[in-house]
Amino acid sequence: MYEEFKSHEIANVLYATGSDILTAYGEKNINISRYMCVNNPRYYFQVNDEYVKNKLKLILFPFLHKGRWMRAMEDDSSSFKSAMHDINAPDLYIPLMAFVTYVLLAAFFLVLCFCRFSPESIGVQFSTGLMCWLMQVLLLEGTLHSLGGGGGSGEIILVPLLDVVSYAGYTFVGAAVVMAVRVSPHPVRWAHLMFCGATLWESFCMGVLLVKIVKRILVFEVPIFDKQMYSTNKRNYVLLFVAAAQFPQLFWLGNVH
Amino acid sequence: MCEKRRSYLLRTHGQAIQRSAGGFPLRPQQRRPPTAPFQPQRSPNPLPFLSFDVNSAAASTSFSSAPHFPSTAVAGGIGAAGFDDEPPLLEELGINTKQIYQKTLSILNPIRVNHHLHEDADLSGPFLFLIAFGLFQLLAGKLHFGIILGWMTMASMFLYVIFNMLAGRNGNLDMYKCLSLLGYCMLPIVMLSVLSLFVPRGGYVIMALTGVLVIWATRVCTRLVVELANCGDEHARLIEYACFLIYMLFSMLVVF
Numbered sequence: 001m002y003e004e005f006k007s008h009e010i011a012n013v014l015y016a017t018g019s020d021i022l023t024a025y026g027e028k029n030i031n032i033s034r035y036m037c038v039n040n041p042r043y044y045f046q047v048n049d050e051y052v053k054n055k056l057k058l059i060l061f062p063f064l065h066k067g068r069w070m071r072a073m074e075d076d077s078s079s080f081k082s083a084m085h086d087i088n089a090p091d092l093y094i095p096l097m098a099f100v101t102y103v104l105l106a107a108f109f110l111v112l113c114f115c116r117f118s119p120e121s122i123g124v125q126f127s128t129g130l131m132c133w134l135m136q137v138l139l140l141e142g143t144l145h146s147l148g149g150g151g152g153s154g155e156i157i158l159v160p161l162l163d164v165v166s167y168a169g170y171t172f173v174g175a176a177v178v179m180a181v182r183v184s185p186h187p188v189r190w191a192h193l194m195f196c197g198a199t200l201w202e203s204f205c206m207g208v209l210l211v212k213i214v215k216r217i218l219v220f221e222v223p224i225f226d227k228q229m230y231s232t233n234k235r236n237y238v239l240l241f242v243a244a245a246q247f248p249q250l251f252w253l254g255n256v257h
Numbered sequence: 258m259c260e261k262r263r264s265y266l267l268r269t270h271g272q273a274i275q276r277s278a279g280g281f282p283l284r285p286q287q288r289r290p291p292t293a294p295f296q297p298q299r300s301p302n303p304l305p306f307l308s309f310d311v312n313s314a315a316a317s318t319s320f321s322s323a324p325h326f327p328s329t330a331v332a333g334g335i336g337a338a339g340f341d342d343e344p345p346l347l348e349e350l351g352i353n354t355k356q357i358y359q360k361t362l363s364i365l366n367p368i369r370v371n372h373h374l375h376e377d378a379d380l381s382g383p384f385l386f387l388i389a390f391g392l393f394q395l396l397a398g399k400l401h402f403g404i405i406l407g408w409m410t411m412a413s414m415f416l417y418v419i420f421n422m423l424a425g426r427n428g429n430l431d432m433y434k435c436l437s438l439l440g441y442c443m444l445p446i447v448m449l450s451v452l453s454l455f456v457p458r459g460g461y462v463i464m465a466l467t468g469v470l471v472i473w474a475t476r477v478c479t480r481l482v483v484e485l486a487n488c489g490d491e492h493a494r495l496i497e498y499a500c501f502l503i504y505m506l507f508s509m510l511v512v513f
Contacts, residue, residue: 041422042422042425042426044422045419045422045423046425047423047495048491048492048495049494049495052495092422093419093422093423093495096419097498097499097502100415100502101502104502104505104506104509107509108509111509111513117509117513119401119404119408119510122506
């Protein structure tokens with residue numbers, strides 16, 4: 001009994017946070033029945049090997065994805081399918097692992113190129129990475145609010161916070177790849193070129209991924225009759241901004257000093 | 258005659274030269290029998306002042322005049338047993354050295370992992386390994402005790418969260434077991450820190466050794482975690498990557 005309680009402790013804390021956020025939006029007219037899974041952070045960890053492999057392929061080469069981008073619903077339309085059955089479902093395992101990999105590779109790079117390692121530098125990289133994750137979350141939330149909040153009906157797009165956290169965390173897969181490129185042995189005179197090339201490539205991929213995800217959320221959430229209320233021009237500019245914001249972010253993440 | 262007596266008396270050191278009442282040294286025939294220096298009566302209890310024995314109330318005869326604590330005043334505690342009947346210190350502290358030794362030996366085999374030994378977790382083995390790790394780092398000139406402690410805590414919380422989230426409602430890895438397993442599987446890293454003292458820093462040898470030992474630690478840790486806690490089988494690769502990251506982090510402390 002005690003062990004059961006202990007294993008639910010963390011779930012309870014996240015549950016409390018999730019329900020607080022939901023009650024804050026309670027006065028608006030929102031259909032949240034689909035998002036009952038937000039109270040259960042375990043939803044984001046229902047992954048298996050195959051999902052991880054395919055999702056990594058999706059993140060690194062999003063333009064090669066031939067399938068649909070919509071998330072699948074459960075058979076009774078009550079909630080979204082878990083990650084094991086749906087490649088488009090968000091998860092928290094990949095962002096967490098990618099984050100730790102990025103921090104490790106950054107520390108490795110610091111040692112190799114500057115011959116200066118202290119355990120505190122890992123702490124600094126950790127904090128920098130967390131700050132970057134937070135900024136991505138804010139960017140995505142801002143985008144969703146600005147694109148969904150238009151119109152007098154007062155409907156806003158409600159996406160669970162953990163969903164946004166997980167989408168934002170996919171950046172670290174790109175960042176880890178960039179650091180791996182920097183760390184791998186290569187001729188010194190190409191080092192800068194390879195770093196710039198890898199960062200540009202990954203920013204482009206991340207931009208495509210995030211734009212596709214935001215578009216999918218907008219298509220899914222905003223009801224049909226609202227489509228005329230906001231201009232597609234504004235939507236396109238905002239999405240372009242999201243994609244362009246990936247470039248400075250990845251340069252900042254890759255620029256370890 | 259006088260010199261013989263004096264030299265005899267002087268040779269027997271430890272004895273005062275015995276003199277008669279008049280102050281002249283006594284002849285050997287008149288010498289009083291030597292008495293040993295004053296000794297308390299030997300009792301079974303080495304500290305007769307603190308004799309709480311109910312049974313040997315008459316043991317401390319030489320100190321019988323001294324206040325003698327009544328047995329009723331002592332409640333439980335050291336109680337009626339006395340020092341001879343108390344359990345040994347290590348057993349009282351819960352440190353089972355034989356079990357620690359067996360668990361350590363089981364870690365040394367990376368191919369076949371005997372998880373039955375690790376079913377009851379203990380922290381004294383990991384504590385020993387971490388102190389040894391810190392000491393070997395100290396020999397290399399790095400003071401990392403606090404860092405090892407902090408990183409170990411964070412790593413075990415990380416593994417705990419990851420495993421319990423992946424395993425769903427059936428995962429029953431508790432924090433104590435997690436910390437115990439992580440600590441025991443640190444043995445290869447401790448060996449790495451020993452070897453790094455003798456091998457040139459930053460060379461290829463130490464990199465190759467790091468690779469081998471980290472993979473060893475990862476394999477053993479994953480096997481143990483998967484076999485000891487329920488529902489770990491289908492997530493073995495995922496947990497393996499998490500353990501790999503943890504041990505890579507510790508090996509960076511050693512190598513750099």
